[in-house]
Amino acid sequence: MNRALFLVLTLLVSVTIQGQTFGIPEVEYFNRRQYDGATQNWQVSQSDNDLIYVANNKGLLEFDGNRWQRYGKFITGAVRSVKCIGKRVYAGAHNDFGYFEYDSLQQFRFVSLATNDSLRSLGDVWNIYLWNERIVLHTEKALVIIKDDYVVSVVPNLSRFVSCFLANEMLLVYDEQNGLMELRGNEVFPLVNGDFFADKYITSIIPLSKSKLLITTMNNGAFTWDMTAIEKWKGSVNSLLAEANVFCAVRYNDETMLFGTIQKGLLVTNMSGELLLHIGKDKGLKNNTVLGLFVDNQGAVWCGLDNGIARISLNSSISFLAGYYNIGTGYVQQKYEGDWYFGTNQGLYKIDQKRFEDPLKERTHFIKISGTEGQVWSLYHDDENILCGHNLGVYEVIGEKSRSITPPSVNGVWKFLPIPGHSDKLICGTYEGLIILSKENGRWKFKTKLEGFDKPSRFMDWDEQGRLWVADGYDTAYRLSFSSDYQSLLKTAVYGPTHFKQSVSVKVTKIAQKIVIVGDKGLFCLNEIGVIEPYKKLDAFFKASLYPSQIIEDGLKNLWLFYPEHVELLQYTDADNYKNIILPFIPLKNKLVSSFESVCVPDSSHVFFGIEDGFAHYYLHSYINFRKPFKVHIRSFKGRGDSLAYTYFQNGSSEADASNDLVYKYKNNLFEVEYAAAFFGDDNIEYATFLSSLDETYTEWTPENKRQFSKLREGEYLFAVKARNSYGIESIPHTISFRVLPPWYRTFYAKLAYVLLCLIVLLGTVGIINKRIEINRQKEKLKAKDFYKKKEEQLTNEALKAEQEVIKMRNEKLRSEMQFKEQELASLTVHIVQKNDLLSELQGQLKRIKRIKGQDESERKIESLIQKIGKDIDNESNWQLFERQFEQVHQTFINKLVERHMELTDKEKKLCAYIKMGMASKEIASLMNISTRSVENNRYKLRQKLGLKTGDDLSEYIASIG
Structure with missing residues (x-):
């Protein structure tokens, strides 16, 4: 240092x-389970990156502020000595020595300098020094001098080199038989009067000045030596x-x-x-x-x-009366007549001033006052007496004993207050209201319990008008007015939540002689016109409207602000101004007794606080630099599949470490980073990290000292971490850079292949598109051809349909004409039949008249008429007319009949025509002027001529002709 x-x-x-x-x-x-080593630890050193190294029987231990790590497999046997020089950590063990150093892969490796058998047989290396630009190793057998990583000299002992020291730039060695000696060059030389220590086992040497040393021994105490004379240390x-x-x-x-x-x-x-x-x-x-x-x-x-x-x-500026002293949870402390009193949940303890200041004081020096076992809440003293406010009432302390001065009905005395203008009276706040104590003949006695007020009176003080303000710690405060003798209560003013912005907890305190109500929603006071209003004088010291749970003013006008987790001091300067002091009290975080905070300032140098397991002491004249910079290191950086974790130490700047070109394959895209702040003794270190391309800014502060991230895209990344200690001091960010390679399918060659493939696909696609265009063109041609063909067919069909419509209309017309002619033919046929029938009938009648005799002329004329009728019946012209009419109606039938049967006579044709028309034999006989039997005969002959067989129907055959 x-x-x-x-x-x-x-x-x-x-x-x-x-x-x-x-x-x-x-x-x-x-303990050994925490650092994973053996029990004995010999030397401690600190590297330039602020890490702590310890020589342990099981190897070299390293502590980074967060975890311990042991390096035991690289060095043989128990490590007895360690010395950090530059970036190296030199270590000495049994028959081995050398240095630890981070290699190119950021792995902590040991390099042994014991390169031959003689160097590996020197025993334990007990000390390592940097002296005159050389490394000197101390063993009981010799001093080993190393320069530039080579052993340049081995200085053998004279008897046994028990110990070795570096003081005032001198390398001093204690030889068991020759006493204190000095290494000069590559030899040891005796010192003046050095043999005085030949049998005294020197254990340490401390420079008192440039010319004077303090030499300690194992069993003979300490001596001073001014390079000539040796004296017993005084x-x-x-x-x-x-x-x-x-x-x-x-x-x-x-x-x-x-x-x-x-x-x-x-x-x-x-x-x-x-x-x-x-x-x-x-x-x-x-x-x-x-x-x-x-x-x-x-x-x-x-x-x-x-x-x-x-x-x-x-x-630290804080020390503790806790743990070992075992006096319980601290609630109140006071100094009285050269003794210190400490009230706890176990009772009242006393220790005299001299013992209290003795560094060798024991727990037995704290004497419990008899009768005060249990909860102590408060203390009060005057020039003659000291009173103890207890869970069971008020006790007067007399030496190491106590006596109760209140009846059993009085329980829980929170506080004592002298009554203004009445030095012989005290008012006491209890669990259930107020009591009055009076002093008679130099002894305090219980006087009365004030009627009309039974609220818990834990927080109380007097205002300038002599009124007592009381708060129970909940949401209500009271202002009490008393009779002149303070024996009775005259008036009670009540101030509830509406007066204090709905605060759920209010407490009464006094600041600069003014009553102030401390609430969780602010500070309040009574103004000149009697209205509760905010007390704003201290608002500048309250951050984000976070108000203390309690404020206590000490005798030096300082204000002590108690928060749920910490305490602050507003140190009085002048003209009612304050200086805010926070950092010295950080060690008290989470140690104070919640809701029962207490502070005692007996003088201008000392402050005592009640804490959960005793008391804490603060020395007001401490001047400690709490803003010292510190470093944060990346202790482990690993990607998936890494067999080694890389370690990086901050170089004191915010520039990124080269990180040995950390490059990771995409498949190893899962990272874990572990970091630690080299700030020791702080359980509230927090970290914030930043990863480029992923975070826009640093993360929120968290006590977690590791971070994982995965699924990063390929590219260059910068990781940064910074730490913050309990004092709010931030380290310089430590940054490293690393690179993630793209997956195989996003590499340059893959992209080149993609381009080629895309070109192939593009060309293929163009060809396919052109082919499809050609096919579509042909399809369009075929479609057009088909369209025009269908259009032509459609037009043809429409023409055919039109023609068919015309034919149909013509056929309809012909059919109508045919029907008409058939009707005419039928009518003609009927007419001919009827005519013939009539003529036949007339002819018959005339024949019957002719047979009447005697009428010659008449007979002649009748004969002529008969012949004429006969001719008319068988008139060929009628037949020809009928035939023409029949042919017009049944032209196809006649033609087909002639084609099939050319041999038919006209008479047979007639018979066929009559049969075609569906006439009966009788009707046919009338038309042919023959008998019905003749018709039948003619039909028979016709059948033969037509070649019909037996069973064939003549009418059906004729009908089938057409």
Whole structure:
């Protein structure tokens, strides 16, 4: 640690340690299961990237602020020494030594410098120093000098090199038989009076000045040496050092020294040898044997123990009277006549001032006052008495005993208040209203319980008019007015939720002599006209309208603001102005007694708080730099399938690490990043991360120290992480870059193949399209041809239909004419038949008249008439007319009949025509002027001529002709 850092620590921390004699700084203990090593831990060192390294019997341990890691397989045997020099971590073990360093793959590898058998037989390496640009290793057999990674000299012992030290640029070695000696060049030389220590086992050497050293021994205490004379150290702690067996020691700063002992744990003294602090097994170390000491760059002390590792917050302004002292939950504390009183849930404890300031005080020095077992709420004292407000009433404390001064009906005394103008009277707030105590003959006695008010009176104070304001901690406050003798209650004014913006919890306090109501929705006060209004004087100190649950003003006019998880100080400056102080009280986060916060400021230097397991002490004159920068490191970066995790350390800037060209295949596109902040002793470290192309800004703050992301597209990525500690200080972001390759189907060659394939497909598509166009063109031609053909057929069909319509109309006309002619033919036929019938009848009658004799002339004329009728009946012209008419109607029949049967006579044709017309034989006989029998005969002959067989119907045959 350089001189500048020592000066800073001196200015900022030395007075802090002076103020920690009341309590014990916070101790963080790590057991072997946490760091996965052996019990004994010998030396501690810190690298330039702020990580802590510990020499452990099972290997080299590394702590990054989040987790421990052990490197044991690279180095043989127990590691006894460790020293961080530059980017290397030098380690010494049994018969082996060398250095750890991150290789090109960011893997922490060990390089052994014990390159031959003689170097591998030197035993344990107990110390490592950087001296005159050379590395010096201390073993009991020899000193090994290394330069540029090569052993340049081995300096053998004279008897046994028990220990070795670097002080004021001198490398001093303690030889068991020759005493204290100095390494010069490649040899050791005796010092003046150095043989004085030949049998005293030197364990440490601390520079007191440039010309004076403090030399500690195992069993003989400490000595001073000014390069010539040796004297017993005159420090008052020296006898304790001899008793405790000092094993190691370091200088903390220009004003303070630390001694690790075998029997007493850690002893802290000033440079004069006055004991300032003692931390042993029962006070947080868990082990009294300290084998190694180291002060990190935050000012914390690391102790390598015989069983475990401890980190002591010696750089904190807060110390604790808790744990080991076992006095219970703290509610109230006060100093009275040289004694300190502490009220807890277990009773009232007392310790005298001298014991209280003694760093070696024990839990037995806290004496419980007899009779006060149980819950203590409050304390009050005057020049003669001290009173205890208890769950069971009021007790007067007398020495180490107590007596109750209230009747059994009085329970739970929250607070004592002197009555203005009445020094012999006290008003006390209880669980159920108010009681009055009066002082008679120098002793306090119970006077009365005030009638008319039975509300819990936990928070109360007087206003300037002598009225008592009371709040029960819920949503209502009361203003009480009393009679002049304070024996009775005159008036009660009630202020409910509507006066306090619906606050569900209100408490009464006094700020600068003014009554202020503290509510969860704001601060309130009574104005000049008697109306409740907001109290805005402190609004500038309340962030986002977050109001404290309680405000307490101390005797120095400072205001203590208590929030659910932390406390703040508004330090009074002048003219009613305040300075907000928060950071020193961060260690109290989540330790205060919720809803029962208490603070005691007995003087201008000390402050006490009640906490869940005792009390905390704050030294008002502490000046600690809480804004020290710190680093965050990427401890592990892995992609899917990685066998190794890559580690990257912040280089102090926000530039991205080269990351060794981290390139990942697309199939390994699942990443896990783990990171850690090298800020120790803080359980509330939070992280925010950013991944380019995925996040628009940093994520929300979270205590999670790892992040996973997957399914990233190919491309360049930048990952950044930053940390924030409990003090609100942010680290510089640590960034690394990496690249994700595209999947095979999005590579350059794949894209080239896609282009070629697309060209092929395009050309094929063009060909197919052209082919389809040609096919469509042919189809269109065929379709057009088919269309025109169908159109032609349609026109033809329409023409045919039209022609058929004409033919149909013509046929209809012909049919009508035919029907008409058939009707005429039928009529003619009927007429001929009727005529013939008539003529036949006339002819018959005339024949009958002729046969009448005697009438010659008449007979002659009748004969002539008969012949004439006969001619008319058989008139050929009638037949020809009938034939013409028949042929017009049945032209096809006649033609077909002639074609088939040319041999038919006209008479037979006539008979066929009559049969065609469906005439009966009788009608045919009339038309042919023959008998019916002759018709039948003629039909028979016709059948033969037509070639009809027996059974064939003549009429059907004739009808079938046409």
